[in-house]
Amino acid sequence: MSDSTETMRAAQFLGPHQLEIRTVALPAISEGEALVAIEACGFCGSDLSIFAGTHPRARAPLTVGHELAGRIVQIKDAVTGLRVGDRVTVFPLITCGKCYACTHGHSHVCRQLRLFGIDADGGMAQFAKLPASALIPLPDDVSYEIGALIEPLAVVIHGISRVPFEDVQLAVVLGAGPIGLLTALVAKARGIPEVLVSDVLPHRRELAEQLGLRAVAAGEELRSLVMELSDNNGADVIYECAGHPSAALEVTELARSRGAIVNLSVFKKPVEIDMQAVNFKELEIFGSRVYERKDFEEALRLAPALPLAALITRTFPLDQAEAALQQFRAGEVCKAIIFPQQGPA
Numbered sequence: 001m002s003d004s005t006e007t008m009r010a011a012q013f014l015g016p017h018q019l020e021i022r023t024v025a026l027p028a029i030s031e032g033e034a035l036v037a038i039e040a041c042g043f044c045g046s047d048l049s050i051f052a053g054t055h056p057r058a059r060a061p062l063t064v065g066h067e068l069a070g071r072i073v074q075i076k077d078a079v080t081g082l083r084v085g086d087r088v089t090v091f092p093l094i095t096c097g098k099c100y101a102c103t104h105g106h107s108h109v110c111r112q113l114r115l116f117g118i119d120a121d122g123g124m125a126q127f128a129k130l131p132a133s134a135l136i137p138l139p140d141d142v143s144y145e146i147g148a149l150i151e152p153l154a155v156v157i158h159g160i161s162r163v164p165f166e167d168v169q170l171a172v173v174l175g176a177g178p179i180g181l182l183t184a185l186v187a188k189a190r191g192i193p194e195v196l197v198s199d200v201l202p203h204r205r206e207l208a209e210q211l212g213l214r215a216v217a218a219g220e221e222l223r224s225l226v227m228e229l230s231d232n233n234g235a236d237v238i239y240e241c242a243g244h245p246s247a248a249l250e251v252t253e254l255a256r257s258r259g260a261i262v263n264l265s266v267f268k269k270p271v272e273i274d275m276q277a278v279n280f281k282e283l284e285i286f287g288s289r290v291y292e293r294k295d296f297e298e299a300l301r302l303a304p305a306l307p308l309a310a311l312i313t314r315t316f317p318l319d320q321a322e323a324a325l326q327q328f329r330a331g332e333v334c335k336a337i338i339f340p341q342q343g344p345a
Contacts (some may be wrong), residue, residue: 010063010125011321011338017065018052019322027121027129034074034132035074036088038340039124039144042067043328044152045177045243046118051325052345054268058118058336065124065338066092066117069138069147077132078081088135089147090123094115108158108290115290124321126180126340136296141304145315149308151291153299156182159239159264159288161295165190168236170229172222172254173197175242176204178311178335179264183239185306194229198222199242207334212305218242218250228256233257239264245271252277261285311335317342 008026010254011018029035040100047064049055069089075082092115095102116122116130138147142255156179171192173184176199184197197208199220207216216222226235234256240247243265252274261283277283291299314335316324317340326334 007342008126009318010121011065011318012060013050013058013062013064017051018060019051019325021319021321022061024063024125026127029074029076029129032079032132033076034072034082034135036070036090036128036130036132036135037073038068038125040067040069041065041123041338041340042148043108043325043336043338044151045162045179048329049268050118051329055118059116062118063121063123063125064116064117065122065129066090067145067148067151068092068117068123068128069150070123070128070233072312073127073137075132077257080132080135082132082135082137085273086135087138087144087147088302089150089296090116090128090130091134091136091293092122092151093134093290094119106290106292113225113290123319124338124340126318136300139300139304142300145312146188146303146308148337149311150296150299150303152178153182153186153289153303153306153308154222154295155179155264155288156186157298157302158291158295159183159262160186160190162262162286162288163237163260163284168192169198170194170226170235171237171239172226172235173239173241174218174247174250175199175240175244175265176201176208177241177290180239180241180309181208181211181213181334183241183264184208184209185211186214187239189302189306196207196222196225196229196235201331204331204334207310211310217245223250223254230256234259236260237262243264243267248273252281255281255283257281258283259287260284264288294341315339319343
C-alpha cells in the first residue's frame, strides 16, 4: 500500500436507518496495532439492531462489521510474529481485563464486554485498524469469504460445547437463520445421530435441506416429529437460535426430562418461560455468549469440512452495503458478504 493513501471508503452507521458509504481518514496505527485491508465482511443480526437505532451500545458515527477477514498491510508489533501480507481473520472482542470474568479465565463474558464493529469502528471498510493480538492467521485452504464466517461459526462452536455429547441422540435446533444452520451443521459433524432444524419460513427450511440437514416446520409438525423419534420423551438437547418469544415456551415442551437447553440467540427483551417445566423435568438451561479464543481456533480447523460457502447467498461491493443490509433484514439472503476492495458493480 502506498504511503500516499490518506483516505478510505467505509460503511458507517449515522443514525436510525442511516447506513452510508463515506470517505474517511485512513487510520494511523500505533505500537501493537495493525492496519488490515479488509477483503470480506459479513452482516450479523446485531447489525440490524444497530441500523434500527435500537442497539444499546452502538453510537454514530460508527463503521459497522465484526465478521471479517483480510490481509495485513501495516503492522507495529514484535509479539505476535505476524507480518505484512499475512492473511487473517479477526477476534473482535474488547475486554477490560479487570473484572471477575476476565481474571478467572472467562473474558468473553467480561462485565464491560465490547466489540469492534459495535462499540468501536469495525471492518466494513477498505481498511481497519486493529490490535495485532486480535488477528488470527487464515489457513491457505480458507478463503477470505469463509474467513468472514469464522466469527459466527465460533459462536456456534462455543454454544454447542456448553453441553456434553455423551448422552445426546436427538438434538433440535430452533431457527434456520445463519446461526441455526451453522449449529445444526456442527452438531451433525460432531456425531449427534439425529439433528432436526426448524423454522417457520419455507425457504429457510429448503436451504437447510440443501445443506443435508433434516428440516421441519416449527410448531405442531416439529413437536409431533420430536415425540415420534423419542418415544414421547422429547429431545436430549434444544439449541435455541430463533430469538422469538414463542421459542422460549417451546424449548421446555420439546426437551425430555433432565434434558438441556442452550440459548444461542439474543432475545431483545425478557421473555416468558415455563419454569414449572424446568422444575418438574429437572431441565438444565445454559446461556451462551460469543466465544473464547479456543472456539475461534476450532472454527478454523472445522471450516474446511463444512459446506459454509452454501450459506453465502449473495456478495456485494462496498458501495452496495445498504442494499445488502436491506436484503438481509428482509430475510432474502442467509449470509450477505461485502467485498470492500471491490469497486462499484
